[in-house]
């Protein structure tokens with residue numbers, strides 16, 4: 001399953017590698033800086049030459065820091081001396097060197113962090129990341145699905161880890177033959193780093209381990225690991241004995257005590273709790289501290305990369321110059337707001353269907369990464385972020401699957417029927433006293449069962465789905481603690497469980513006799529929806545629309561964004577990536593007008609409906625990819641002021657063809673968007689006029705000027721134009737960034753991010769000075785972007801930014817929407 005904190009791919013968020021810590025390339029000093037110069041965030045000591053003094057075209061000179069830093073300087077001995085390390089303890093600066101000669105001399109930095117290349121930090125990171133950082137080498141491989149036509153024999157099967165992803169079975173067989181390894185069968189799927197080998201005898205296993213373990217293939221070392229296949233239970237003891245005999249010199253048939261079992265077979269598996277909520281072992285206050293210090297490291301990348309990306313001959317912007325006063329941060333990180341509830345907070349959980357370690361069909365979370373050979377699934381009961389209600393539905397489905405005639409999904413062969421259960425919860429508005437136990441507010445549940453009908457008889461599919469509906473109905477009719485329920489089946493044939501928005505959905509009636517009073521009995525084809533509240537606004541949410549998974553914490557997030565956006569009656573607010581309209585609608589009463597942009601058509605129709613049910617009239621929602629329409633929208637709305645005298649507002653945005661600036665923006669990053677398939681829509685399905693129609697609700701606000709449309713409707717013009725962007729994990733499209741950056745009247749931008757790494761990358765492009773200098777532009781033929789970090793790519797793109805006033809990072813703050821996981825939302829205010 002995909003990994004993300006957004007609710008399109010929920011609790012598996014932690015299957016992603018943990019947040020990347022800032023880790024300069026080699027020596028703790030930035031790679032662009034010669035060994036004996038300070039890292040970028042400290043390279044402008046107070047008495048250093050002002051960058052403004054640098055002549056155009058001349059490289060900015062850095063002073064020898066050993067002369068300028070003294071013992072009293074806050075950065076004294078806070079970085080390791082790479083020269084000292086590389087030369088085996090020699091450094092011409094001797095004791096006077098401002099860098100630490102070894103770990104013992106190293107001092108903490110003013111912000112209480114340590115040189116990221118120090119052993120101390122490496123050790124902390126290892127501990128923090130726990131098993132996650134150890135990688136597959138130190139873990140069991142828990143494949144519980146069989147490869148096509150060949151069940152693995154637990155005792156004589158081995159798993160080879162670190163094979164090239166692109167290898168198929170043939171490559172693996174050739175490799176084994178070249179190494180002189182005898183085996184019975186060998187299988188590998190492209191896209192995985194693991195392959196499976198069955199052997200004829202314990203001797204073959206032993207020899208394979210001796211020959212292959214540690215052998216290098218490409219730039220990796222092979223690891224021979226155990227497999228815990230379906231036959232785990234019956235073969236376990238035998239398997240252990242074989243392993244003991246073959247790899248540890250124990251005699252075949254030795255008595256096995258528990259310690260030996262663990263030590264020799266490495267059979268300690270991680271639990272779903274460890275995988276999904278790796279911070280659950282820490283007190284909540286420590287979790288918050290931990291997230292904050294991670295964010296500090298990530299934010300510093302913005303300063304470092306902004307500095308690097310600054311074109312030659314251009315003064316460093318003020319925010320970079322001032323960064324050294326705040327420990328290298330691009331702006332102040334004002335803290336982290338805690339979640340009002342820390343347990344059972346998720347209103348959406350996607351439970352995988354797969355075999356447990358014991359080979360039993362199970363509904364829950366995968367215990368690791370498919371690419372690493374882990375397909376085992378465990379029940380969610382120990383995961384503190386999942387509600388008891390969601391666990392109950394997972395358990396009902398789990399029981400049903402034990403006797404289903406249809407097979408569960410096999411991730412290796414991409415065959416099977418039952419794939420995933422999504423539980424979405426709708427809540428009543430919470431009273432303060434109920435916040436701590438918000439589960440009492442769960443008033444309705446939408447169950448989305450994902451299946452793959454390909455190759456199955458229609459009649460069989462229908463009868464099995466009916467049987468499932470009865471199973472849910474029976475339990476909910478006897479358990480009065482379960483809320484109202486609606487059932488939807490999603491047919492998805494793709495490889496990953498992440499189905500596209502338009503994967504066919506149909507609602508399934510829950511048989512009346514068995515159903516709980518009030519259960520949804522939507523007729524076939526009718527769209528089922530759930531409802532939730534943000535403040536006192538009611539939101540109607542369709543099955544595939546995004547809605548923040550922690551509603552109460554989202555309320556804090558939106559109000560923070562609103563406070564920072566500097567709203568008022570004369571504000572036009574662009575809510576970019578608006579989903580069901582949550583941000584714009586909750587802030588609508590504080591602005592003149594909201595324009596929301598969202599690509600998921602169901603979410604846009606939810607947004608319209610939500611405006612309607614809450615009687616909000618000053619919002620308009622556009623269904624399109626933001627990168628396709630933002631240039632046009634900004635141009636139309638922001639140019640209004642210039643056109644005041646001659647205004648007739650006859651211009652139309654009839655489609656999302658790129659504007660001239662978009663056309664000019666060519667970089668060599670492929671754009672996979674299908675602009676042709678998208679059309680700009682308004683709430684009425686008509687094209688949008690260049691000026692805003694006076695919507696009614698916002699009329700009590702005082703627009704600066706009015707004008708009229710062709711048909712005489714009054715129009716408003718706004719003094720203050722702000723944008724709140726809330727993109728998915730991948731961040732903003734470069735074309736959108738350019739549109740925001742190159743429209744000067746847009747003075748303020750609030751960036752909400754569930755992935756601080758992409759926020760930093762996008763902010764590099766938004767905040768780096770640009771020049772109209774062809775020589776500075778990126779190399780159009782450079783295909784090396786594939787290997788670049790997101791920050792490197794952003795620096796590269798920043799070179800192609802048309803000359804325009806950059807934004808400045810003003811302040812940042814985190815909001816914890818995901819207790820017990822490493823994730824949180826980050827909000828940053830950018831102004832110019």
Ligand SMILES: C[S@@+](CC[C@H](N)C(=O)[O-])C[C@H]1O[C@@H](n2cnc3c(N)ncnc32)[C@H](O)[C@@H]1O
Pocket residue numbers: 006546547548576577578579580581582583597598599600603624625626627726727728729733754
């Ligand atoms: C993190 S969600 C935020 C939704 C909303 N602001 C909220 O808080 O409920 C990101 C949203 O962006 C939408 N989206 C993703 N890519 C987009 C694009 N290129 N243009 C417009 N919307 C996009 C997704 O469909 C999703 O609804």
